[in-house]
Amino acid sequence: MKIISANIAKDGTITTRFSITDSNRNGLDVNGVQTPGVEALAFVAAYIPNGQTQYVDYVTTTDKATTNSNPPQIQAGTDSKGTLALVDPASGT
Helix, strand or coil: CEEEEEEECCCCCEEEEEECECCCCCECCCCCCCCCCCCCCCECCEECCCCCCCCEECCEEEECCCECCECCEEEECCECCCCCCCCCCCCCC
């Protein structure tokens, strides 16, 4: 998978243009219509502030505590509920 571009609109909508290919660089159709198999996709939307090395995630999830010594943890989350508009299944873009 290769991210071609990403944008966050003023209303918070995130748009990502990407391509997905097999090991021979042939495009894959994530819906499995033109190429075999459906591809499950999820994205982490994050940024690295200027002068920093650690990213800040836009989507988080809370991992439940497993013991008294391991409290709940806020972790980076993924979003897989967006709308997919496949433009060119031959190239995987």
